[in-house]
Amino acid sequence: MLxxxxxxxxxxxxxxxxxxxxxxxxxxxxxxxxxxxxxxxxQDVSLGGMTPLxxxxxxxxxxxxxxxxxxxxxxxxxPSRSSILTGRYPHNHHVLNNTIxxxxxxxxxxxxxxxxxxxxxxxxxGYQTFFAGKYLNxxxxxxxxxxxxxPPGWSYWYALEKNSKYYNYTLSExxxxxxxxxxxxxxxxxxxxxxxxxxxxxxxxxxEPFFMMIATPAPHSxxxxxPQYEKAFLNASAPRGSNFNVHGKDKHWLIRQAKSPMSNSxxxxxxxAFRKRWQTLLSVDDLVEKLLKQLEARGELxxxxxxxxxxxxxxxxxxxxxxxxxxxxxxxxxxxLLVRGPGIKPNQITKSxxxxxxxxxxxxxxxxxxxxxTQMDGMSFLPIMTNNTxxxxxxxxxxxxxxxxxxxxxxxxxxLGPGVSQCFPDCVCEDSYNNTYAxxxxxxxxxxxxxxxxxxxxxxxxxxxxxADPNQLTNIAKTIDKEILEQMNHRLMMLQSCxxxxxxxxxxxxxRYRFDPRLMFMDQGQQSHTLSxxxxx
Numbered sequence: 001m002l003x004x005x006x007x008x009x010x011x012x013x014x015x016x017x018x019x020x021x022x023x024x025x026x027x028x029x030x031x032x033x034x035x036x037x038x039x040x041x042x043q044d045v046s047l048g049g050m051t052p053l054x055x056x057x058x059x060x061x062x063x064x065x066x067x068x069x070x071x072x073x074x075x076x077x078x079p080s081r082s083s084i085l086t087g088r089y090p091h092n093h094h095v096l097n098n099t100i101x102x103x104x105x106x107x108x109x110x111x112x113x114x115x116x117x118x119x120x121x122x123x124x125x126g127y128q129t130f131f132a133g134k135y136l137n138x139x140x141x142x143x144x145x146x147x148x149x150x151p152p153g154w155s156y157w158y159a160l161e162k163n164s165k166y167y168n169y170t171l172s173e174x175x176x177x178x179x180x181x182x183x184x185x186x187x188x189x190x191x192x193x194x195x196x197x198x199x200x201x202x203x204x205x206x207x208e209p210f211f212m213m214i215a216t217p218a219p220h221s222x223x224x225x226x227p228q229y230e231k232a233f234l235n236a237s238a239p240r241g242s243n244f245n246v247h248g249k250d251k252h253w254l255i256r257q258a259k260s261p262m263s264n265s266x267x268x269x270x271x272x273a274f275r276k277r278w279q280t281l282l283s284v285d286d287l288v289e290k291l292l293k294q295l296e297a298r299g300e301l302x303x304x305x306x307x308x309x310x311x312x313x314x315x316x317x318x319x320x321x322x323x324x325x326x327x328x329x330x331x332x333x334x335x336x337l338l339v340r341g342p343g344i345k346p347n348q349i350t351k352s353x354x355x356x357x358x359x360x361x362x363x364x365x366x367x368x369x370x371x372x373x374t375q376m377d378g379m380s381f382l383p384i385m386t387n388n389t390x391x392x393x394x395x396x397x398x399x400x401x402x403x404x405x406x407x408x409x410x411x412x413x414x415x416l417g418p419g420v421s422q423c424f425p426d427c428v429c430e431d432s433y434n435n436t437y438a439x440x441x442x443x444x445x446x447x448x449x450x451x452x453x454x455x456x457x458x459x460x461x462x463x464x465x466x467x468a469d470p471n472q473l474t475n476i477a478k479t480i481d482k483e484i485l486e487q488m489n490h491r492l493m494m495l496q497s498c499x500x501x502x503x504x505x506x507x508x509x510x511x512r513y514r515f516d517p518r519l520m521f522m523d524q525g526q527q528s529h530t531l532s533x534x535x536x537x
Contacts, residue, residue, distance in 0.1 A: 069352065128204055396507035
């Protein structure tokens with residue numbers, strides 16, 4: 001049941017139940033599959049972020065497919081969530097960072113992107129759509145239309161105002177503000193999301209398929225665990241891999257300025273954050289268990305696809321950066337992705353390279369929506385999940401980020417000058433305007449590479465052979481074969497300029513690709529593209 005004080009959504013859901021019971025249900029009638037998308041906030045996979053989620057692994061991964069190479073188009077909340085919703089790279093949806101000025105939930109976003117998100121398309125094709133949790137970082141702010149704004153295409157809207165919290169927050173219940181306090185039994189946000197989701201399942205219409213998106217606050221700061229989990233993982237500490245607490249040699253300026261080795265206070269701080277992050281995830285594990293048990297009890301689990309993923313990764317001490325995201329390395333851009341559903345065999349692991357821009361096309365494909373009617377940059381990985389042997393999959397994706405910065409110097413970092421947005425212990429400043437980069441992440445039969453360029457005065461380049469150097473200690477930009485370097489540079493320029501189907505063209509190491517220094521030609525009659533440098537604007 002919903003926590004007390006949530007009469008608004010209860011009445012709404014009871015009305016849905018009344019409408020449902022008044023509709024004639026034909027026993028055995030086929031229906032499109034249901035879809036559930038569970039989205040965590042800042043959950044890494046490279047540093048053990050899935051470890052606390054024992055139930056989630058048992059209920060989703062063990063019954064379906066784990067994607068071992070799932071990435072985000074941008075390692076920051078608002079650009080990444082915008083990519084999930086639109087199926088587009090940041091250079092096409094134009095959300096650059098977590099600010100209104102960076103287009104996060106802005107009026108321009110609402111006008112040009114929101115009507116065409118994949119949930120809106122699902123709604124237009126007969127799906128009931130349900131949202132609960134964190135939407136976009138600036139949602140509910142006055143400049144974004146306030147909490148009364150409900151994006152098009154949602155049958156039921158239960159969204160958090162602004163950024164992740166666990167207590168003392170306000171929710172938009174179908175456009176009406178509902179404040180919450182700090183009483184655990186009534187207000188702990190992860191549990192509130194679980195309860196309202198269960199009520200939706202109880203009272204929704206039974207003659208229409210449904211889509212649910214549940215976006216938890218965990219494990220985002222302030223890392224407030226439920227009372228029963230506050231003493232969990234007390235002996236845990238951040239992984240001490242080979243890239244922990246070491247100087248970022250041959251890396252871009254922002255990494256090179258980090259104090260290395262870190263002080264004891266910084267290490268204690270990040271270890272404490274690491275433990276608390278895991279503690280908050282235990283409530284997410286409970287949410288998943290409750291939701292799937294309810295789907296099973298209602299006889300709907302076998303006709304439901306369940307996706308579990310995160311909006312970006314996270315780091316805790318790598319290259320002497322205590323905590324944050326935003327960086328181009330595996331720990332920040334790689335995320336968990338687990339899926340179970342009709343036609344997916346249990347206990348599968350795939351190495352196919354997928355990105356969060358693929359979630360929308362995949363879910364629309366599941367719903368039978370004609371993907372030719374969209375202009376999404378992503379691709380449906382439904383054929384991969386159902387073991388279609390005829391599918392030819394991509395070998396590379398784009399990762400892009402524009403530094404957020406600030407308008408004034410941070411007084412705690414006087415040597416770094418203007419453009420520093422925030423600092424953690426010992427002044428390891430995580431972002432600045434010149435932290436603007438674009439990368440090609442390539443996974444092919446013979447290559448596992450990352451190529452990145454910075455949009456700064458240096459035009460700094462970082463290249464990593466992930467097979468030989470999984471912790472990305474050695475930048476091989478000056479030693480890699482020049483032809484490969486040139487090919488990756490041209491591929492990056494093409495991806496930075498792509499839109500819709502042109503983002504689906506073969507990658508550098510795909511057999512269908514043929515390289516020329518002046519033009520990039522695509523075999524099988526595909527259109528050629530003149531190359532030109534394009535950065536995020």
